[in-house]
Amino acid sequence: MSIISIPSRRTVLAGTAATIAALAAPSIVRAQNGPIRLGALNPLTGAGGSYGPTMRRAIEGVVERVNAAGGIRGRMVELAGEDTQTNPDAAVRAARKLIDVDKVSAIMGTWASSVTTAVAPLCWESKVFLTTVSGSDTITKLPHQGYLIRTQPNTHLQIGKLGEFLLSLGSKKVFVLAAQTPFALPSQARLTEVLVAGGSEMLGGVIYDKDKTSFRSEIDSALKAKPDMIYLNGYTPDVTIVLRELYKAGYEGGKIGQAYAINQKLLESLPPEVTEGAYTVGPSPSVDSAAYKRLAAFLGKDDLDPYSCQCNDQASLVCLAIAKAGEASGPAIKDAVRSISQGPGQKVDDVVDGLKLLAEGKDINFEGASGACDFDAIGDILTTNFRYEQAQKGAFKLLKIAA
Amino acid sequence: MLTEIAQLVLNGLMAGTILAVPAIGFTAIYAVLRFPNFSIASQVTIGAFAGYVANVYFGLPAPVAVAFAFLVSGISGVICDEVVLRPMRPTGPLATAITAVALTIVLENVVRFWFGNDLRGYDLPVLRDWRFGELRVSPQQVENLVIAVIAMACLFAFLAFSRMGKAMRAVADNPTLASIKGIDAITIGRLVSFVGMGLAGLGGMLLGLDTSIDPLTGFRVILTVFAAAVVGGLGSIPGAVVGALTIGVAEELSLLVLDPAYRSAIGFVAILLVLTLRPRGILGERAF
Numbered sequence: 001m002s003i004i005s006i007p008s009r010r011t012v013l014a015g016t017a018a019t020i021a022a023l024a025a026p027s028i029v030r031a032q033n034g035p036i037r038l039g040a041l042n043p044l045t046g047a048g049g050s051y052g053p054t055m056r057r058a059i060e061g062v063v064e065r066v067n068a069a070g071g072i073r074g075r076m077v078e079l080a081g082e083d084t085q086t087n088p089d090a091a092v093r094a095a096r097k098l099i100d101v102d103k104v105s106a107i108m109g110t111w112a113s114s115v116t117t118a119v120a121p122l123c124w125e126s127k128v129f130l131t132t133v134s135g136s137d138t139i140t141k142l143p144h145q146g147y148l149i150r151t152q153p154n155t156h157l158q159i160g161k162l163g164e165f166l167l168s169l170g171s172k173k174v175f176v177l178a179a180q181t182p183f184a185l186p187s188q189a190r191l192t193e194v195l196v197a198g199g200s201e202m203l204g205g206v207i208y209d210k211d212k213t214s215f216r217s218e219i220d221s222a223l224k225a226k227p228d229m230i231y232l233n234g235y236t237p238d239v240t241i242v243l244r245e246l247y248k249a250g251y252e253g254g255k256i257g258q259a260y261a262i263n264q265k266l267l268e269s270l271p272p273e274v275t276e277g278a279y280t281v282g283p284s285p286s287v288d289s290a291a292y293k294r295l296a297a298f299l300g301k302d303d304l305d306p307y308s309c310q311c312n313d314q315a316s317l318v319c320l321a322i323a324k325a326g327e328a329s330g331p332a333i334k335d336a337v338r339s340i341s342q343g344p345g346q347k348v349d350d351v352v353d354g355l356k357l358l359a360e361g362k363d364i365n366f367e368g369a370s371g372a373c374d375f376d377a378i379g380d381i382l383t384t385n386f387r388y389e390q391a392q393k394g395a396f397k398l399l400k401i402a403a
Numbered sequence: 404m405l406t407e408i409a410q411l412v413l414n415g416l417m418a419g420t421i422l423a424v425p426a427i428g429f430t431a432i433y434a435v436l437r438f439p440n441f442s443i444a445s446q447v448t449i450g451a452f453a454g455y456v457a458n459v460y461f462g463l464p465a466p467v468a469v470a471f472a473f474l475v476s477g478i479s480g481v482i483c484d485e486v487v488l489r490p491m492r493p494t495g496p497l498a499t500a501i502t503a504v505a506l507t508i509v510l511e512n513v514v515r516f517w518f519g520n521d522l523r524g525y526d527l528p529v530l531r532d533w534r535f536g537e538l539r540v541s542p543q544q545v546e547n548l549v550i551a552v553i554a555m556a557c558l559f560a561f562l563a564f565s566r567m568g569k570a571m572r573a574v575a576d577n578p579t580l581a582s583i584k585g586i587d588a589i590t591i592g593r594l595v596s597f598v599g600m601g602l603a604g605l606g607g608m609l610l611g612l613d614t615s616i617d618p619l620t621g622f623r624v625i626l627t628v629f630a631a632a633v634v635g636g637l638g639s640i641p642g643a644v645v646g647a648l649t650i651g652v653a654e655e656l657s658l659l660v661l662d663p664a665y666r667s668a669i670g671f672v673a674i675l676l677v678l679t680l681r682p683r684g685i686l687g688e689r690a691f
Contacts, residue, residue, distance in 0.1 A: 207662060209666045212667070217663070248543075273529070
């Protein structure tokens, strides 16, 4: 007697027919049954390394909540995560892997404009939806065909606010020390515009290579111009060195930087006398919202950075857009996202509540931990609050939060 | 204009002297083991962090912490060489160099595993610069300069006067002849890894003293270190010093005509010029 059981002719025929039928069905139908795959592409290392891990955690939190509540229309969400290393080359390799191997329909949470600029073309060419926290004006002007939204205000808006703040401080002669980034020149041009309109003067700027270990000569050229305020438009590692060298050089004037550069980590790594008086401006999360409080409890922190809040909102928007469209593809998310992020629908601040309402056939308007999350036609955010702080004795003092 | 040039040359010499320390390590390893050991980047980082631990956790002053940095990177360099690079060496210098690049990435992430990505600063007062007329120089730079010069002087004395130092030069000059004379190439290989990587670590701490450190500290300087070694003559220790000073001053003086954003290009241009015009480097490749 044979120990191998040979299937009957009938079983073989039935099995073959089922296989052929499955293969013949449009791929979309096959995909509709499996899990929904999403990608998280964050700066776990490099200059954004102090934000990346919590950004990733925020995205994971949303996915866990969605899955715990039964998934999106019954389908579970699978998250594939990669590290950008805050480096465009590494980010492109990681994005290729997410798109080609993991077959994600959306990539969420790219940080640093150079990284987003490099990753965006891969996304729109592959019809993958990209959500980013990068601010450079140039990003939403890319020909992205709608496959990109950002929750971070653009440079034009951010620098405009910074300029107005400098005018309110009475700064008359401003100099810019900027790292080589896509927003270095547009920022300086915009700041000049605002300052000149307000009767102040832009003395000039130096764009430095942020990977150098010493900026003494760059600082010499800044100090030669005799500014009363220096705008430090770089990232934390280089701004740390620049602040230290400004102190050593005996500079006593004002200093201002973006909140992502002059942050808590920077204050901890420098003696208080070096950072004393430095101003920061940055987009402020909606600190009073239920979404913010929920995320803070989940991450176990009282004070959240704007990027983790934005990542929480991006993941929520993507999940809600998929639920609204009934399809987990880049084009479907692109077409549906504005119908759940803004408009007359019922306001929700939580992804699970939103999914429930959508399942009941209701319209929703998502407002998250970072703010209202309303987008214009090219993917820029419409409104946000700004937070103004000053370093005093090694800690930040909140000056104001204003729109 | 004249003061500006003087200040730039001064800045360049200060930067060059610090750069010379890891460049010597790189070139010494090349001279003896005959492959570019790019894992020096992560030993620079390890040294910077070892010095950080000594300075911040154990409260040691900077000059003592620097010695600790030398020791830790030196030991780590020997272990990495024994475990990873020596088994690769028979496959040729290219394969070993590529392995060294991979090793750098691994070590960088080991550092990250313990210390995270955050920036760290040494527990030192930030002092205002000294001013001499229009010129300024920071007390920290001067201290770094002194430490770097002492380290280099010790190395030169070691190579010139000690038995082991002479043996190292012999292997670098002619490995076959050295082995006929009974010099054990493996011991010398370990010694050069210890000294070379130790110097890298010491250089890493000196770089960090004036700035801040993170797991990418070494990675950021590796191109300049490599350029310094190539410009001076790969394998020549005095050459590494000359190369480092040349690159340091050239990078600073380039600011007179170039935008600072292009400063990194100087390293590449220097490598290109030297390889085109004088492939053996300024001082040729004699080890000493």
